Amino acid sequence: MSSPSHYDVAIIGAGMSGLAAGIRLAHFGRRVCILERHSKLGGLNSFYRLDGRKFDVGLHAMTNFVPEGVRGTPLGKLLRQLRIERGEFALCPQKQSRVVFGSTGKTELRFTNDFSVLEAEIAAKFPAQIDGFRRLADLVRSYGDRVFDVPQVSARQVVREYFSDPLLEDMMFCPLMYYGSARERDMDLSQFVIMFRALFLEGFARPLEGVRLVIRVLLEKYQAAGGECRMRCGVARIVEREGRAAALVLDGGAEITADHVISSIGAAETLALCDPMVGGGLAVASAPSGMGILPMSAALGQRHGQDARATIGRRLSFVESIRVLKHQPGELGWGSDTIVFFNDSDRFDYARPAQQVDLRSGVICLPNNFDFGGAELPEGWLRVTCLADYDQWIGLPEERYRADKLRWLDESTRSARRFLPEISDATLAAETIATDLFTPRTITRFTGHLEGAVYGAPGKTPDGRTHLKNLYLCGTDQGLLGIVGAMLSGISMANQHILQPEIRGA
Ligand SMILES: Cc1cc2nc3c(=O)[nH]c(=O)nc-3n(C[C@H](O)[C@H](O)[C@H](O)COP(=O)(O)OP(=O)(O)OC[C@H]3O[C@@H](n4cnc5c(N)ncnc54)[C@H](O)[C@@H]3O)c2cc1C
The missing domain is CATH 3.30.70 (Alpha-Beta Plaits)
Known part of the structure; x- marks a missing residue:
């Protein structure tokens, strides 16, 4: 089908994951349109102006930084798949970071982008635990990329098999949770592995110019590949027909159609677009009225069954x-x-x-x-x-x-x-x-995320599938978190659901 408002792929949301998915698809010749409700790109990782000064929103540091030449890393994969030259992000490494515990910071672990610094700190401050810590690091190194098709395992329980000091345990979990856990008090082992690599085995960096540079590079790549981006153009409803997302109704009432739809806005938030009744509940939940999310969760649970209920939680x-x-x-x-x-x-x-x-x-x-x-x-x-x-x-x-x-x-x-x-x-x-x-x-x-969630719902949807055949999730509720994680999520969902036959044949 070919009409001005028909696309091969429509992407809901111009955050890191939506932009990355868009670039990947546009490179493979797909006619792609990203629909973004806000006036700015970047979503949770954006910027704003206040009294003439530019403020970054979601960038403390990009994780997964490795020096040039290190192969087989998430950053390398991301740059290669988006055809971004390493220098374009102009990443500058951190100087040093710390984890400090106790009322006056009496226990402290320093770490840098060189893993041996953290190892030496643990050897000095937790000498009885260093062997276990090293074995845990080996487990992380050898875990491979099988992070989605593995059963959920409590990371706390696994870590306790490697070392026994609860203080060290909490000092390890604190940074990993703050930078990438949607779950309270524990993490799934695969998420722990991703974050341990991202923070400790790899490291932190940022461009001098901040978030704006990252967003500008992504937008340029997307547009150069022929991608279209419509700003201030929210999706108000997904029209379902015969088990498919048949059309997207935009905030202004216009409709567009697409062979495939990728949504980066969250699982429950996406399901709410499929169901006006649920959508009403979501609007109530997001409004400053303090009414909570019960109407939405009830409606979602009823309509979409157990999977939808898993996307709801604290x-x-x-x-x-x-x-x-x-x-x-x-x-x-x-x-x-x-x-x-x-x-x-x-x-x-x-x-x-x-x-x-x-x-x-x-x-x-x-x-x-x-x-x-x-x-x-x-x-x-x-x-x-x-x-x-x-x-x-x-x-x-x-x-x-x-x-x-x-x-x-x-x-x-x-x-x-x-x-x-x-x-x-x-x-x-x-x-x-x-x-x-x-x-x-x-x-x-500014992002529409339910309950101000930064890391989405505690339950993830690793394969990105929804109840509609041609509607997929990417971004935080698919399961990869943070800036690098969000981009990798967009890439992998585009590859897996839309480009796979081509990539395999290439
Ligand atoms: C304060 C803060 C600090 C952070 N610090 C770091 C950090 O240091 N390092 C790091 O790696 N990560 C950090 N993060 C997390 C990181 O920014 C996010 O994980 C990542 O940007 C998520 O990207 P996303 O594409 O999955 O989702 P989002 O960025 O949320 O993108 C979704 C987009 O969809 C749009 N949208 C929503 N509803 C609709 C609709 N109906 N129609 C159209 N568009 C819609 C939203 O406006 C948004 O632009 C931080 C986040 C915050 C908030």
């Missing part, structure tokens, strides 16, 4: 405070840490908090502290991420919402400063030239 969300400073963090005495994962006791509780924000643990990112090869960011930045409870943000009246943002901006910074070299309140106040805080409500408002 989603995890975060607040992130951002502080722009006159000077580089190093000049203020904060040293050269790039990322600090902190927890103020010996046990780590990665879960949706009972209070609005959980200040006990979090992630500090000092984006100035990448090795930019002599260049530097013109201003200093301090970002602090903490777990937050969506329900206690969504229903707030506007005035209270603003007041709470200010409160948690201060409190999250105060909590994080316990784990950085001390500077006085007066110095910090004099240094601060701009601040912002985004909340679970911000995330839902």
Whole structure:
């Protein structure tokens, strides 16, 4: 079928996964259209302007960084499959990161992009555990790429077979969970393996210019390959006919059709588009009314059965405070840490908090502290991420919402400063030239993700299949998380469901 509004593939959402899927398909000659509701590309990994200054949303660091020449890695696969030259992302490695536990950071593990640094730290601070840790690292190295067709196994249980110190166990899980777990308190072993490789065996990097460079490269590749992108063009409904996604109804009421549809917006969010009744429930859930998600879950469960119910569950969300400073963090005495994962006791509780924000643990990112090869960011930045409870943000009246943002901006910074070299309140106040805080409500408002979820639903759909033959999922609810994971998810779903016969024959 050929008409101006018919495509080989329509992709819902122009985040990292949707863009990567689009590039891959366009390279193989498919007529592709990405439909994005927001005015900006990037989704959870985007940027915005406030008082003339550009703020990144979802980039502390790109994970999976390896030096040039290292073969067989996720980054290499991603660059090759998207035909991106390594230099185009201009990735600059981290300087050093830390995991610190205890009320004043009394136990600390330093790590860099060189795995031997972490090994040496563990040998020095947990001498009785180092052999087990090394064997665990060997398990991760030999695990292979079989991450989706394996049964779910508790990573906690497996790790306990390798070492016995609960403090070390929690210090390992803290960074891996903060950077890639949709599940509370435990991870599936395959996800643990992916994250262990991504953070510890490989490492962190970012371009000096930040998220914008990554997005620009992806858009250029996509457009150069002939891909079309429609912005401010949300999909309001998926019309089902004979077990297929027969048409997409756009927010303005127009319809487009496609042979295949890939959705990057989340599993429950996609199913809700298939069912106006469910869609109504989702709108209620996302509105600042505090009504919760029960109508949607009930309707989804009824209509789509067990699989749909698995996509529903306690989603995890975060607040992130951002502080722009006159000077580089190093000049203020904060040293050269790039990322600090902190927890103020010996046990780590990665879960949706009972209070609005959980200040006990979090992630500090000092984006100035990448090795930019002599260049530097013109201003200093301090970002602090903490777990937050969506329900206690969504229903707030506007005035209270603003007041709470200010409160948690201060409190999250105060909590994080316990784990950085001390500077006085007066110095910090004099240094601060701009601040912002985004909340679970911000995330839902700008990306449509249910309950402000950053890592999607706890249950994943590894094969990306849905109840409709030609509708597939990619992105966080397919199962690969983070920036690199999202792009790989888009690539693998495009390969698996649409390009496979061709790739096999090539
Ligand atoms: C604060 C924060 C910090 C982070 N830090 C890091 C980090 O340091 N390193 C890292 O690797 N990852 C990080 N992440 C995670 C990373 O950004 C995400 O995992 C990744 O970007 C997800 O991409 P995605 O394509 O799966 O989904 P999304 O980015 O959510 O893309 C989905 C897109 O679909 C659009 N959409 C939704 N509904 C509709 C509709 N009905 N019609 C049309 N379009 C629609 C949305 O607007 C969005 O653009 C962070 C995220 C956040 C929020």
